[in-house]
Amino acid sequence: MVDRTAAELELDEAIRTGRPAPDHLDRHESNGIVVPPVPEEPTPIRGGAPRASLEGWIVAILFAVAYGVVGYFMLTDARIISFDALHRINDAYMVWWNSPPKLAAINLDAAPLGAVAFLPFTLIKPFATSLVAVPVLTAIGAGLMMAMINSIMRRCEIPAAFRFIMLLLFGLNPMLVFYAGNGEPVVLGMVVAAISLLSVISWKQTGETRHLVAGGLAMGIAVMVDYGYALWAVGFAITILAISGGSAQERIRSSLILFLTPVVYALLVWILLNSVILKSPFGWITAQTGFIQVNTTGILQAVTSSPLDALGDLFQVVLGVAPLGLATVILLLLVGILKRDSLAFGLFALALLAIAVPLIRVLVTDEAQMMNLAVGLPLALLAIAGAAWVYYTEESWRIGVAVIMLIGLVAALPLGWDAMKNYEYQDQAQAFTRWVEDRDSQEGTDSRGGYTVGIDPEVTMARYINEQLPQDKNSILIDENFSYGPMILSGRPRLFLDRADEGEGVWEDAKADPFGKVDYMLITVSRAGDQLRKEFPQAVSGGEPGMTPIFRTERYVLVEVAPTKPPSADQQQGEGGESGGAQPQSTPRPVTPARPLTPGSDGPTESVPATPSPQSEPSTGSGAATSPSPSPGAGSGSSSAPQLEGE
């Protein structure tokens, strides 16, 4: 690379303005014409092209296959599935197979790439509707991430044998195994974060611009997987500043611009889209990091957290998932101070900012569950990369650093396991540990975090819709932010009238007055945030005039909607009607099944609910022995936390 010196810039200015250039500059004149010097050629690429090595591919494939197998059985045997992933795959599926297909199906509330990444996998219908795509996506992502970690360690001159041992230990971290197969975008964010780490380390070593390009692009993608990576980008910017400390001002500025442009561009586009579509340019900042998981009660999400509590939780998460990080931070600081190593300083700053991400989230949203166990995974990645850099930088420390790395990675196995079983805020990780231990299906069981594990309610409802209802387009009104499970499992999004079909306005109209516009409504039972349930609170119990529940599962009720709006109670009274009073008309219209319904062992279902009863409401999760005690005020059911569900 060529640094344009101040002298060259001065000369450029002289050429531009036509004034005489200073004598000390390398130029001469010919008949009064200032002859500019020919700058030095940029350094050509003479080797070490950024191609993936065979070793990298082998690492990626081996880990991807292993994680994929685990993920597949976690889905089919354990019946553990993240509803966040279910939502995202449904969004992606709608992009291709909704009627009409619309990119607008990708939800704007959460960072979009977690859903966009599913797009290629949802092109093939059975691959998506069987949910096999869910573990496949994250397994591939995790495989690539392991390859990146391998590259980082190789760049840092960690010998192959030791490298593979550490890779194996890192890959066996039970939290990583769980997230590598559950479809949540955590691992996808880690892949691109790993690319950025590798790129910045490579840039520090070689000074080649292409590494900054790769790192910047990766960080731009990372931000669209998880907004929290914006703070990582700041951390990387500090790292770049630290590395290029002695360079010319313009070089530092251009390096920062090159790295940060993708991040800023991604955020600007996002602000623009939110502004145009949702009329809320910055709403995404305070939105939840993931989607509403219908298999939770929402009670635990109501737990508030003080900064001190959040710090305590953070310590638990780091200790459980990334114990190596505690040592790495100290090592980076030591190397930075003692060896004046700019990258060590930068990585130290990055670590502090990465740690700050979940803390800020907790404090901004005032939700303790934001300190989810999963936030430890990116920290684990940063820990191993930082330790590898310390190993590379200080040769005399290598044995000591290697030992620390081994201890940290080994310790993560039992500590992580214990955290998964006992840590308060998590996503069905506890159920995963149970499945690993006893290999039993977790369908219907409770898991820490307020989850009811399993997907039978969705499968059953989807089957009913496919087999028992006429297959008319847009005949079932749905709040796709809640009823995405049956939607994706039915494989027929065209049957559902959702926001993406004709836009928010048409959907709102149908919601306000569904009579004659749709034949059915699919409403979640347990979540008050469902806009249909909010609009028609008595519909799930058959108490709304003209709305007849015809099929119910543990989490959903399918309601038949009358072709015309029935007269209100007042109108009926005025007309001398007989059926007035508080009790709504609830006689179901007969439904003729196309073929017998065979729910099998698909959990609690009722083909036609009669009178709603309190027992038909699902458990709030508080009955599970392993569940933490709900906080005060949170025990009154789902109605206690409606504001937390994106309303």
Next chain:
Amino acid sequence: MRLLVRDDVRGVSERMVTLTPAVAHLLPLEVCRVHHIIPVEYSDGYLTVVGTTDDDQAAADAVRKATDYEPKWVIADWSEIDGAIDRLFAGNGRPEASGDAGTTFSADDLVSHGLAIPPRLGEKLAGRGLVSEDQLGEAVAEQQRTGGRIGEVLVHGGALEEKALLRVLSEQLHLPTIDLSQFDASQAPRDVFPEPVARRLHIVPIAVDDRNVFIAVSDALSPEAEKEIRQYTRLEIQQFLAPRNDIDELLRRVHSTAYTETARSNLRERFPDSSAHLVLNGAQKVFLGIAALVLIGFLIWKFIGTLVVIFALASIFYTLTSLYKLVAGFSALEHRYQLDANPEALAAMDERNLPVYTILIPLFKEAAVIPYLVDGINSLDYPKTKLDVRLLCEEEDDETIDAIMALDLPPHFRPIVVPASNPQTKPKACNYGLLGAKGKYVVIYDAEDRPDPQQLKKAVLMFENIDDSIVCIQAKLNFFNQQTNFLTRWFSIEYSMLFDLVLPGLDARKDPIPLGGTSNHIKLDELVEVGGWDPYNVTEDADLGVRLHQAGYRTTMMDSTTYEEANTAIGSWIRQRSRWIKGYIQTWLVYMRNPFRLASNVGFKGFVSFQLLIGGTFIFLINPIFWALTTIFALSQAGFIQDLFPGWVYYLAAAQLFLGNFVFMYLGLAAAVRRGDDGLAPYALFLPFYWGLMSIAAWKGFIQLFTNPFYWEKTEHGVDLGSSGPSAPSGGTPRRANV
């Protein structure tokens, strides 16, 4: 012939000296007769002369005047001297053919018999004071390094005037000289031997009579050359020495009409299907006519549906074009050039083996840039004796021609006046300049170009070490006046992206490379074989790149940069860009006259590349339409716009809007930073405004393609070279430029 002389200098009273016609003729016959003297020997800068006395100042002055040598005297009787003069100069002032029976005298014989030491040219020049000892020493060192001839080294290095050298050579070769500068070309015989023979041998017949043909030569004809000429004439060949450039110039004047016609029509006659002299051929007119009718029919039948299809196709094409450039750009990130011409490899080159290199520099109204140009060429690290720099001036451009003549440039600069004829374009001038080119390789530079000094050597090194099928090497281009204003900064970023990413990416993929305006190094033979440049194509460079590929040759990129002058004014920039875009569309239309043949010649990959890169020019026409629709929709949410972009079309257009634009902007940013042009980085973020200018230029060029297809939008050069840059062109809009 031997003669007894008294030699007081050597301290011997008498000795025998050998008289030879070769040495004797160092003095004209008249001088010998008047002063009764005969030169007998030359050594150490002194001419030994036989005279009747050693203190004849008049004779000494005559010797000095005639030869620039200092005489040494040996004494003989005047009658013997006169007798010897009679014998040595017997017959019409010519040396006696033979002295003793059966003996033929020649310098070689004398040398071989140790009877005379022939004066070496350098010593002769130094002895006469034409060059200093230091200059001679430097020239000898240069000669040993580069392998040139000492006289040429001195002349090309500026130490010696060519005419002075010619005078000395004239004496050495016993050939008279002739001044051709004022020679009336119409008097020159044209049918003595074919013009190509004359061009190849660098000779020109200047007169003919019953017995002789008088030929101007730059050096004594070799036996082979004489033999070749004798195939065409039985007349006695009388040679006259003249500067090589004067010979070539006279040859061009003699054959002006034929040269002009060749420059203008060679490609058109040899490969009419590859010439852009027609915008559309008959079949294309019929096809486009039918297509237009069908389109109108569909629009009447289903207006929205037809527009949806059009936008869908446009979106697909746009997306593919963007993806292709993106792929090419990323291919470049890990691409290594065909040969790493590093400093060590260049230093190891034996300059004596370097071939002659032809440099074509088309000029028009660029008088003020000439000194700058000379400076740039002189900065090239290449033996001057092996440079053939052709300054191509238009006949009407007296200002530039006068400026060149006033500089009295060394002979490797060859001013060539291109006769006026249509089309008056740069490629036609280049074709004209190509006639008589001496180089094994040819390169085009603009007047204001500052090429990497090592560029020619790098090209030679590459040509000699890479696949023979690679006949063209494109150097990278960039600008030295990047920081002038927003426009020059954007222009520089664009060039960085094109020459540092996209073209190396095409190279990596072995796809056809549309050549840049200058600094394309080409093997002369292959260039001639494919027909040279198309004088009717206003982007003849891009056209040539495709034509070479079509002929089975390849182009590769070189890790060397030529710095040019970026357009600084928006109006001028738009004119220049409109020409480029018009030329690209011209080129696309030319090769799409027979798409099947093109596909057959360049293969499927090459065909796709051609469509996306050359045909990709059309996206600049599409851009403003999409931008307008997006803006209108954002402001009004107009339903009819939504109808035009259903489902897949919408996805493509959206991806193009948000990803495509970003990718191009970011590639530009990365390319600039990679080059070390850090100051440009912030300006890359505003590139979309630059694309707006491109679209304006695109529409201008597109319309002009049908209204004035061969019109050459002039680019002003030298504007940013300092306070004394070239004056604005006078006399209306000039008709051609050099970028």
